[in-house]
Amino acid sequence: MLKITTFGLKEGYILSGRYCVVKKLGKGWEGEVYLVQEKGTKIERSVKIFFPQRNKGNKNLLFYAKKLHKLKDCDMLIQYHTQEMFVWKGMNIPYLVSEFVVGEMLSTVLKRQPNHRMRPFQAVHMLYALVKGVEKIHKQKEYHGDLHTGNIMVERYGLTFELKLVDLFHWRESTTPENIQDDICDMIRIFYDAIGGKEWYAKQPLEVKEIICGLKRSLILKKFRTSTKLREYLEELNWQI
Numbered sequence: 001m002l003k004i005t006t007f008g009l010k011e012g013y014i015l016s017g018r019y020c021v022v023k024k025l026g027k028g029w030e031g032e033v034y035l036v037q038e039k040g041t042k043i044e045r046s047v048k049i050f051f052p053q054r055n056k057g058n059k060n061l062l063f064y065a066k067k068l069h070k071l072k073d074c075d076m077l078i079q080y081h082t083q084e085m086f087v088w089k090g091m092n093i094p095y096l097v098s099e100f101v102v103g104e105m106l107s108t109v110l111k112r113q114p115n116h117r118m119r120p121f122q123a124v125h126m127l128y129a130l131v132k133g134v135e136k137i138h139k140q141k142e143y144h145g146d147l148h149t150g151n152i153m154v155e156r157y158g159l160t161f162e163l164k165l166v167d168l169f170h171w172r173e174s175t176t177p178e179n180i181q182d183d184i185c186d187m188i189r190i191f192y193d194a195i196g197g198k199e200w201y202a203k204q205p206l207e208v209k210e211i212i213c214g215l216k217r218s219l220i221l222k223k224f225r226t227s228t229k230l231r232e233y234l235e236e237l238n239w240q241i
Contacts, residue, residue: 076133117196129161147186
């Protein structure tokens with residue numbers, strides 16, 4: 001099988017006679033993501049085009065599409081619309097069409113903050129929004145598996161946050177307790193990074209340190225056995241900050 005590392009679609013390229021490429025949004029191990037417009041309606045969509053060597057028999061695309069459909073009520077996930085196909089250099093190439101989210105990566109938002117960090121109160125609101133979204137995924141007995149500041153899209157922030165998870169995740173065939181635990185620890189790590197990481201940790205108030213637990217996995221999981229426990233803890237937090 002020919003190994004493809006890029007499709008190199010330019011602005012104006014028409015996919016399946018229906019979608020006009022606006023620009024490339026990113027590239028990963030599995031394929032490339034493009035911003036497109038529907039012809040006629042001009043509605044913007046996002047398409048993920050899989051490299052054939054990463055999608056043998058169309059198994060990966062179908063697997064992800066079914067997972068996203070199962071989790072369609074989890075509003076933190078980008079909503080899947082349909083599967084399409086186009087011909088590229090004589091090959092039939094399948095791709096996923098999903099909603100296009102306007103916002104900024106959390107990593108970019110943090111870089112714009114004073115000292116590249118959030119104040120504790122704001123960071124807790126961000127964590128709370130993240131936990132509520134991931135909790136819905138966990139309740140469906142699924143998980144994310146790769147949570148970090150580079151794949152969390154911030155649509156709006158201030159007193160409250162509106163977040164989207166923009167990656168297509170690193171799902172396995174079945175969810176294990178360790179997968180869920182990884183998500184919980186990753187969310188705590190994101191909170192730790194958001195308040196300034198190691199450089200600022202010693203200066204943080206006790207309320208913050210009691211959430212982070214020194215980033216010790218055993219302590220985090222003893223205190224927050226599930227994402228629901230973490231959500232409830234944040235809701236009942238007695239602020240002295």
